[in-house]
Amino acid sequence: MDDLDDWLKRDYAKAYRTACLVLRNADDAEDAVQEAFLRVWRFRDAIPDGAGRTAWLYRVVVNACISSVRASASRTGRDDGADALEGLPDNAPEPAVRAEQSHLAATIEAAMAELPDHLRVPLILRFYAGLSEKEIATAIDRRPGTVKSRLYDARQRLALDPRLAAWVHTDEVLEASR
């Protein structure tokens, strides 16, 4: 990472929207991503080369999101405990904002809001940020097995949500489609 400008052009949008999905608040997400990129730049020499770089970036982004959550929790006098992923605030988009979103986006956001955060964050990193399970493990500082288990639970819970019934397929259908 020799040029922060290139890094920003390439990854800012993805990182920002990941933070939005995690925090469900655009302003907090912008602050968190800015802090994340500043941290990345500050410790740029410690960033591994190659494939690990992306995982490292999202680890910083997730940590910045956790810091943002803790900061807001301390402002409101709330303690989130050791695992901040368990305590992300339920700040779903305001109705006015939601009205501007597409119906599909609003539906998936509503369904995602029902998920506990320790399941939602790996899901976002896997299916939006495109990280592998190993990279997610690095990003959230958990073992790959834990990530796999959480992703499975998240998918099962989403499949049970009636709002997403249109996207749910049985195993037989999946087998047939393959």
Add this chain to the structure above:
Amino acid sequence: MSTIRDEDLTRLLDEAASSYDVPEHGPAEVLAALADQPARPPVVRRRWVQLSAAAVVITAGAVFVATQYGGNDAVNMKTTTAQRADGGADRFTSLGGGDQSYAPLDTQSESVATLSMGTAAGGTSGTRGALPPIAQTTAQVPVTAAVGAPAADEGDSRVVKSGSIALVVKDKRVSPTLTAVQQAARAEGGYIASSSSDEYGETPSGEVTIRVPVAKFENLVAKVRGLDAKVRTASTSGRDVTAAYSDLESQLRTLKATRERFLLILSKTKTISEILTVQQRVDTVSGQIDKIEGQRTLLANQSDLSTLTVSVSEEGDPVVKATTKPRSGIAEAFHNAVDGFVTGVEAIISHSGRALLWLLCLGVVAVVMRSGWRVARRRMV
């Protein structure tokens, strides 16, 4: 079992994410925030550079250790000279650690020192002040003192000096001699660290411990030796602690720089866990700094002020007699015979109580057995 396909999940999340408009000014604000931060020199990450740096550090460390502990005991100097109070024929000098290397206290930075192993040529021989000043010695002994002192010139050298002198004075002269010693110490800028005297009985004695600036140590020793007293024993030692002191100072500099870096990091931490972790590091480093500062202060104090202990006793003191009166061969044999006789008598007396107890026990047993035998014989008959 039902589930959602990967591609559907990806599409749904893309849809949800796309509902958030990416702020166009976002990257620019990151760059602006970065510009507001103080510049930080990038750390070189090239492996060969790191390896080269590590090799240089290891080599420098090895050289330092080799020069510091490379079998040279010359930095530890100790001279002990004992002399009979009655004339000084039996004089010996022991060199620190049995090593041939030796350095006089006041010429330790020179490459060659002189040492007298025989009778002093100066005017101080005789019954008073019989030991020659160390610098006036004559035998040539090579010295490699202060080899391990890193970048310490003569002015920066630190030596811990200490010594003791036992004086023997005539009757009723203990107290005046102690007073004279204290006056000499004060005249050299020193002070009395402790003093004690035993003026009860027929053989009063006293002792005074003096702290005096290192530069005045030799002067004070000369003044004490010049008093109206016989020198029974005298010993001085010097230990070059320049390297140790410099090492402590460099450790302090490094630890303080480390603490500054941790404090800087602490000011930038955001999460509680980060704060606690960094604070713990800061506390650890601060503890190390306090410990090393204490050691440095102690070393500085020891090397700034030397210690001289002067004991004074009268000629009639049994201790003085026992250590200063030589015996001839016959007298020594007679003395040994008397000692043996006395020791034997003492041993008999000391064991008599136990022997008496055994005799009583045996007597009781004999009486009981004899009575039993008589009873048994009467029944058999």
